[in-house]
Amino acid sequence: MASALTILFLEPSYPKPSISLHPSAQVAPGGAVTIRCECRCAGARVLLSKAGDPDARRSMDPPRDVAAFPIRNVSRGDAGNYSCQYRTKWDPPVWSEPSDPVELVISEPGYPKPNISLHPSAGVAPGGAVTIWCECRCRGVRVLLSKAGDPDARRSMDPVGDVAEFPIRSVSRRDAGNYSCQYSTKWDPPIWSEPSDPVELVISELSFPKPSIFLSPSRRVILGGAVTVRCWGRHQNMRFLLYKVGNLNVLQDAEPAGDMAEFPIRNVSRRDAGSYSCQYSTKSDPPVWSELSDPVELVVAEPKPNISLHPSRRVALGRAVTIRCECRCREARFLLSKAGDPDTRHLMDPAGDVAEFPIRSVSRRNAGSYSCQYSIKSNPPIWSEPSDLVELVVADGTDPDGTQQPDPPMMEPEGEAAPPGRPDFTHANIARLVLGAGGLLVLGLILAEAYYSRPREVP
Template sequence: MTFTLLKSGVPVNEQQAEKEASFFLPSVSIINAGSYSCFYSDKMDPKKKSVASDALDLVATGKKMRPLRDSGFKSTPSFPNISDPIESVRVQDAGLYTCIYYENSVPKASEPSESLNICLTDFLTKPSLTVQPNSNVSLGGNMSFHCQTSACGTRFTLYKEGEVIAVGIVNSTQNKVEFLINPVTKNHSGSYKCHYHTGGHNSIPSMFSDPLELLVTGFLTKPSLTVRPSANVSLGGNVTFYCQTSACGTRFTLHKEGEERPVGTVDSSQNEAEFLISAVSKNHTGSYRCHHHTGGSNSTPSMFSDALEVLVTGEEALLGRAIEWGNGMWEQCERRPRNVCNV
């Protein structure tokens, strides 16, 4: 499992561990102050990742200060304004900055100033896309996408895979924007990604973020049932039932009218399940329906599909009935005295 440490939403470190990871700062300076959070992801599939933890604000105190914004206190002889320029700005210098002050005689630091966001205007890093509250959202609920980068003063665009028109566009002077979706419908399920650029029609956009899969739960649509090659099938042939719905990751069950036990059950991560019946016999003639549910013993199944009639045809079917009837009469004859049986 991979654990990633974020500062102001931007990855700064990662470690491989089973259940817990520690991130050590050997020599803390004022530049380490900021808002930290973390998340974990599957080592084999980085797309499978958790929601970021709650933010933890780290305040660094000491004699060396690096203020980038007024602390909110008026300048006095006791508390003069101090400036500390950043020369040769680097990508890692982008982020949120605050400043503090304290008196030499009082070792307790002041409250941090309001944060100041330093962004890069000529370097477009790959953005990150997250969702709140999580990527499994209930039908009719509220959720929001967050597209974040180290550059600001840009235009952010959210896309859904398979759709030409963007889900949303936000112009912002910050490095993080929100795309709110309210209320959530089943059509919101899918894969999303975002990118940004520095404004203007001719500006070059950034790379796309990693895709984020959104699954809308809490709805089970009525499935459809079809059969191939035809609902009229010859004795001894093969027939395949297809149960299909708009929900994925479900369990599909095929039933035949008049029978308690299902014809078959298929667990599928897709929106369609296949039930193959080979060597069709006369007993397969009848009415079939299917339904699905989201798995688990307590889950509520969907409505049944419309009934589908299957008819087994062919002369062999009639011959089979005659042979069966004849064999039955022969067995009865064998059990009776021969001088009593009249066939």
């Protein structure tokens, strides 16, 4: 026997719109207010509804994404909760979800705002007691207490006299905040007073001063190195917690015998970089906490590269030299710097682990001390330690061994410079040698002639 198959067709729906009251959710009788329904609803039909009043339904086809429903002469009967939704115009229509409700409150000018105060004090320790007083000429009315940003904290009561008291017998941290109160008539719909000015309840905890935090041996650590985070609390026999800024979880905890806790990081990785803070507390239940320490930043650096000059550190004017920066760092970015000259910084992204910065025609301004460093291509980049300095010496026509050399040509093709210490058999130098030899020969003939032509004594 074949089993029956049931097919369900699920109707699509649109997201709920937002609803608001302008200029205010609280209006005096005879005033004006506009209920605005905002959505991506151009070409749709918007329906406004009032809770418990089907006769107050209104609809419109807005040209854009806002449907405005004005009430130009507000009466007590307009008070209440409103919501809106929209639908397509085809048949059958597809409806959006209803908006969250918004309440229109009619406040009579004759009902002034009440006064609010905290007793015995606005500052209370956890576990203590406080009473919120709302004072008004409010016999026969209902008083509402509200906490800013917390709709679940609303409380109401019908006081016998002119003061409504809202006690909090065991204060906790979540009770902290700004409170206000107002009152209303008991008929339907009610008429509300203006809200009181806000009053702030502060939880004044017993606490210890914030600890000091520092990194040993240094805030800058080479990748794979070791560092210790030290937290000094000025109190003995405390529990210490270490946090990393941006991470709500505790990284490490310690209970040292003295007043300082040590949190070692024995093999530093890139993810260890960042800011750290710590705090301490008593070991009792509930604990009494200190404030958080100021943050301290751990900078993780790559190991420094090697730098060298080729073919030599001593180069004649016009000759070529290459500055090489080497590391175990494939796909890194290199930066070459010259000490005391920020304008000579050069960046390079080599394919391997060696970056070469050629100087094809050395001038006197190229002389100086150079260093390089590299960064891993991350966000943010992690830079290595700078290399040791290497000095480029520019010599006027001298070779690396100190022997005099003829002035070299101003420009030489790359790779054709004569190696240091070898004779330079260029055509110009051969011509100079021939001319020198000829000059010496002429000088010798002149001296010989002078010698043989001088007068001689007769024996």
